[in-house]
Amino acid sequence: MPEDKRARVARCIRALPAGTVSSYGALAKAAGWPGAARQVVRILQQVPGLPWHRVVGSGGAIKLRGEDAAEQKFRLRMEGVTFRGARVDMKRHEFHFDRAIGSSGHLSSSAFDFRLPDDPMVR
Numbered sequence: 001m002p003e004d005k006r007a008r009v010a011r012c013i014r015a016l017p018a019g020t021v022s023s024y025g026a027l028a029k030a031a032g033w034p035g036a037a038r039q040v041v042r043i044l045q046q047v048p049g050l051p052w053h054r055v056v057g058s059g060g061a062i063k064l065r066g067e068d069a070a071e072q073k074f075r076l077r078m079e080g081v082t083f084r085g086a087r088v089d090m091k092r093h094e095f096h097f098d099r100a101i102g103s104s105g106h107l108s109s110s111a112f113d114f115r116l117p118d119d120p121m122v123r
Helices: 005-014 024-030 037-046 066-078
Strands: none
Touching: 005 024, 005 037, 024 037
């Protein structure tokens, strides 16, 4: 039985390593549901235990307001995520699902062997 869209989105969110982020739209696309950024928001609200703080708006924008935005920034900074102004530095911290998803369209185990782009081991 094929995995439903909600479960695929949740699996992609869980796959985000500490110190990385992804946008709502990129998560939807990686889960095979392009154009469903709003549904990603709903899933983040409904599924407990997801690393919600690793999901940001396009371009690294923090889309939450008030105390929730402060909490998200705090959690990201605790994981080593840096900001350029009010936005996450996406060049340093964006997780690229296209590198982690195999030809089958599913996250491979190598998705967890991720290195940050400024790592000297990355060429």
